[in-house]
Amino acid sequence: LTRSQARLGGPPAAAIARDLARATGLPEAALRQRLEDSEPDLRLGAGLPLALGGGALSALGGLLTVAWARRRPAGAGPSGPS
Helix, strand or coil: CHHHHHHHCCCCHHHHHHHHHHHHCCCHHHHHHHHHHCCCCCCCCCHHHHHHHHHHHHHHHHHHHHHHHHCCCCCCECCECC
């Protein structure tokens, strides 16, 4: 969870709360708490490996389809069936 938040970047809730408190006159602690409560729950799961696996299967399927479409029927000569 910490790595994903660091990668996404953005200012921490404390800095945003400080700026909002200065601009609005509301208490900084209350603003910080509201910001921290509204942070999204970020979880890195199996999404990327599944997407890569699906792409690899799609590419393999495409290659097999091309190979199947180019094969000649049994008994056909170089110019096709007579």
